[in-house]
Amino acid sequence: MLRLVQPFVAWGYVDHATVRALVYKRGYAKINGQRIPIVNNADVANSLEKHDVICVEDVINQLHTVGPKFKEVQQFLWPFKLRTPKGGYESIKKHFILGGSFGNREEYMTDLVQRML
Structure with a gap:
């Protein structure tokens, strides 16, 4: 299944500051x-207090580190809505x-x- 979607998806690792920016700017519960x-x-x-997550920084930490309460936190968050990148994509093909x-x-x-x- 992953091989079928590979030509349509970009993936990788993001740093803590980027996760924080995503949650604060585009985060919805x-x-x-x-x-x-x-x-x-x-x-x-x-x-989320029953899962020992009491603030937004705890949400960010659970998302970035994939902590023990990751499943509950990701179910609490609405999917992020991003726009197309400034400057456009390099090549979608x-x-x-390969650039x-x-x-x-x-x-x-x-x-x-x-x-x-």
């Missing part, structure tokens, strides 16, 4: 089936190694995500 912007720690504490956009970017994924914020 799923509360009672509704998409609620994360503006304070009270929403996080009310929904070539692999990243394109899709494939394993490893540590260069941070650059792509920063351009998409």
Whole structure:
């Protein structure tokens, strides 16, 4: 299945600052089936305090380190909506190694995500 989607997906590793920027800028919580912007720690504490996640920084830490409460945190978050990167894609028909956009970017994924914020 992964080989089928490989020409359409870019993946890699992002740093802690990028995860923080994603959550603060594009992060929404799923509360009672509704998409609620994360503006304070009270929403996080009310929904995730039984899992020992009480603030937004705990959410960011669980996402970045894939901690023991990762599953609960990712179910709490609404999927991120990103826009196309500033400056456009390099080439959507070539692999990243060949100068394109899709494939394993490893540590260069941070650059792509920063351009998409």
